[in-house]
Amino acid sequence: xxxxxxxxxxxxxxxxxxxxxxxxxxxxxxxxxxxxxxxxxxxxxxxxxxxxxxxxxxxxxxxxxxxxxxxxxxxxxxxxxxxxxxxxxxxxxxxxxxxxxxxxxxxxxxxxxxxxxxxxxxxxxxxxxxxxxxxxxxxxxxxxxxxxxxxxxxxxxxxxxxxxxxxxxxxxxxxxxxxxxxxxxxxxxxxxxxxxxxxxxxxxxxxxxxxxxxxxxxxxxxxxxxxxxxxxxxxxxxxxxxxxxxxxxxxxxxxxxxxxxxxxxxxxxxxxxxxxxxxxxxxxxxxx
Amino acid sequence: xxxxxxxxxxxxxxxxxxxxxxxxxxxxxxxxxxxxxxxxxxxxxxxxxxxxxxxxxxxxxxxxxxxxxxxxxxxxxxxxxxxxxxxxxxxxxxxxxxxxxxxxx
Numbered sequence: 476x477x478x479x480x481x482x483x484x485x486x487x488x489x490x491x492x493x494x495x496x497x498x499x500x501x502x503x504x505x506x507x508x509x510x511x512x513x514x515x516x517x518x519x520x521x522x523x524x525x526x527x528x529x530x531x532x533x534x535x536x537x538x539x540x541x542x543x544x545x546x547x548x549x550x551x552x553x554x555x556x557x558x559x560x561x562x563x564x565x566x567x568x569x570x571x572x573x574x575x576x577x578x579x580x581x582x583x584x585x586x587x588x589x590x591x592x593x594x595x596x597x598x599x600x601x602x603x604x605x606x607x608x609x610x611x612x613x614x615x616x617x618x619x620x621x622x623x624x625x626x627x628x629x630x631x632x633x634x635x636x637x638x639x640x641x642x643x644x645x646x647x648x649x650x651x652x653x654x655x656x657x658x659x660x661x662x663x664x665x666x667x668x669x670x671x672x673x674x675x676x677x678x679x680x681x682x683x684x685x686x687x688x689x690x691x692x693x694x695x696x697x698x699x700x701x702x703x704x705x706x707x708x709x710x711x712x713x714x715x716x717x718x719x720x721x722x723x724x725x726x727x728x729x730x731x732x733x734x735x736x737x738x739x740x741x742x743x744x745x746x747x748x749x750x751x752x753x754x755x756x757x758x759x760x761x762x763x
Numbered sequence: 764x765x766x767x768x769x770x771x772x773x774x775x776x777x778x779x780x781x782x783x784x785x786x787x788x789x790x791x792x793x794x795x796x797x798x799x800x801x802x803x804x805x806x807x808x809x810x811x812x813x814x815x816x817x818x819x820x821x822x823x824x825x826x827x828x829x830x831x832x833x834x835x836x837x838x839x840x841x842x843x844x845x846x847x848x849x850x851x852x853x854x855x856x857x858x859x860x861x862x863x864x865x866x867x868x
């Protein structure tokens with residue numbers, strides 16, 4: 476297996492990924508536009524590697540290891556999960572190293588010049604909601620990490636493949652039949668996982684940050700009608716601070732940044748059970 | 764951290780005037796408050812009566828007695844406790860969180 480290094484654009488960052496796994500590089504080329512690959516780049520923010528398992532794992536029940544700057548931060552995974560391992564590993568690298576941003580564990584989408592930020596615990600339905608909205612007129616900024624710029628509170632785009640899990644995969648295949656998906660990786664720690672390519676408009680506007688307009692705490696509930704309710708901004712600020720990866724690192728500046736965002740944004744709780752209804756409710760909010 | 768703080772005679776809640784600690788940043792929205800303590804790095808959310816007391820201290824330093832006088836005319840309590848008792852308990856909480864301190868006499 477011959478290693479190759481690809482330089483891949485991730486929003487404002489460049490990652491240098493070294494790997495001998497041709498299938499993974501091939502899938503990345505389906506999920507990212509050609510313009511995001513920068514052959515021969517002379518600088519990378521993150522140096523990562525996806526390498527085969529060690530010892531007998533090179534031959535039997537093959538594994539893949541993910542390294543950041545030569546360090547292994549995760550247990551190796553079966554080779555069939557190598558692609559999600561790369562995406563999770565890149566998220567880990569960004570969340571752990573890009574402290575020039577306030578990083579919130581949240582999806583972020585834009586419409587009419589304003590960003591809706593969806594913070595949420597795993598399972599709250601933020602990725603599915605985000606995946607649905609970007610196929611109903613919203614621009615993808617991120618499905619996982621909202622990068623808030625310290626200088627002006629705008630959200631920097633990090634449009635990458637959307638991470639879909641379990642039932643969300645089939646749901647999105649029927650909701651957006653033209654979308655491009657990776658092969659599904661089964662039996663991961665999160666169940667079955669597939670990645671969905673970001674819409675072309677989101678990728679083309681990767682250099683356009685936008686200010687937050689709505690902070691929305693989503694909660695998917697089977698059969699629930701789409702319902703937006705006002706939510707207390709002080710409570711929302713504390714909740715989003717808990718969802719931030721590096722809030723404590725930014726100290727008082729982090730608080731002021733969030734306070735500025737909440738002063739200028741609506742704050743809501745959003746329950747939904749159907750993606751079409753959810754998209755209608757969010758479109759009405761954006762149009763108001 | 765809060766368990767190491769005890770009220771001395773000089774700190775007695777009823778005595779003197781209370782004010783916000785200088786390293787506290789805050790916002791008041793929708794009758795609620797959010798406060799950031801630059802010393803501890805903690806962010807706190809206050810609703811109901813605690814938010815009312817905090818908001819008063821954001822405006823100006825106040826004594827426990829002054830707060831209780833104002834509360835009696837403008838805040839209805841949900842429990843059977845007296846305004847003085849709830850003011851005392853709230854001030855102690857804010858003090859233990861290092862959000863307020865005694866103003867110089």
